Amino acid sequence: xxxxxxxxxxxxxxxxxxxxxxxxxxxxxxxxxxxxxxxxxxxxxxxxxxxxxxxxxxxxxxxxxxxxxxxxxxxxxxxxxxxxxxxxxxxxxxxxxxxxxxxxxxxxxxx
Amino acid sequence: xxxxxxxxxxxxxxxxxxxxxxxxxxxxxxxxxxxxxxxxxxxxxxxxxxxxxxxxxxxxxxxxxxxxxxxxxxxxxxxxxxxxxxxxxxxxxxxxxxxxxxxxxxxxxxxxxxxx
Numbered sequence: 001x002x003x004x005x006x007x008x009x010x011x012x013x014x015x016x017x018x019x020x021x022x023x024x025x026x027x028x029x030x031x032x033x034x035x036x037x038x039x040x041x042x043x044x045x046x047x048x049x050x051x052x053x054x055x056x057x058x059x060x061x062x063x064x065x066x067x068x069x070x071x072x073x074x075x076x077x078x079x080x081x082x083x084x085x086x087x088x089x090x091x092x093x094x095x096x097x098x099x100x101x102x103x104x105x106x107x108x109x110x111x
Numbered sequence: 112x113x114x115x116x117x118x119x120x121x122x123x124x125x126x127x128x129x130x131x132x133x134x135x136x137x138x139x140x141x142x143x144x145x146x147x148x149x150x151x152x153x154x155x156x157x158x159x160x161x162x163x164x165x166x167x168x169x170x171x172x173x174x175x176x177x178x179x180x181x182x183x184x185x186x187x188x189x190x191x192x193x194x195x196x197x198x199x200x201x202x203x204x205x206x207x208x209x210x211x212x213x214x215x216x217x218x219x220x221x222x223x224x225x226x227x
Binding site: 006 | 115117142144151152153154156159161166167202206208209214215216217218219220221223
């Protein structure tokens with residue numbers, strides 16, 4: 001079983017839709033959770049960073065962590081064609097400087 | 112603040128040739144990572160340095176891959192001899208290290224390798 005599972009998609013939505021991207025994990029020691037956006041031919045760019053459970057909002061993006069279910073989500077409101085990219089989730093435990101990545105979900109927002 | 116710098120951005124080589132990639136991390140970041148990302152997959156850790164010491168190289172194919180981080184700053188990843196399956200993007204990343212809340216990982220733009 002992989003440490004972090006992420007549906008590879010692709011996920012195709014019309015412009016303006018609400019997008020939900022998700023990851024599940026198996027290690028209950030994970031406490032720091034990140035979402036990265038990766039455009040084609042670019043490196044991953046940090047989008048959201050959360051600690052422990054709860055929600056964090058930044059503009060059109062909301063990151064949600066449910067530690068009891070070992071489940072994290074990224075919501076994108078009013079999705080735009082410029083949001084078309086691959087989204088990677090990542091996480092790490094408190095005492096470790098090693099990051100675990102999902103395989104990425106490819107999102108396509110159609111105009 | 113300058114980001115993680117990598118070069119070259121693109122490289123095409125024939126199998127059995129050698130190639131080297133260079134990375135300069137964010138200033139002050141003690142931890143440097145090299146990842147391999149194959150198209151459609153997540154990044155796979157090849158090697159992790161803490162300052163100039165190796166923390167984890169368990170997934171580095173040591174018969175053909177080598178990496179060094181002299182003086183604890185910039186780093187070089189070498190592949191010799193290259194195989195077709197080495198075609199991937201090689202991502203360098205850095206983090207400040209430690210257990211503080213702000214410790215997260217930042218990536219460079221990647222070095223795209225095609226082996227023909």
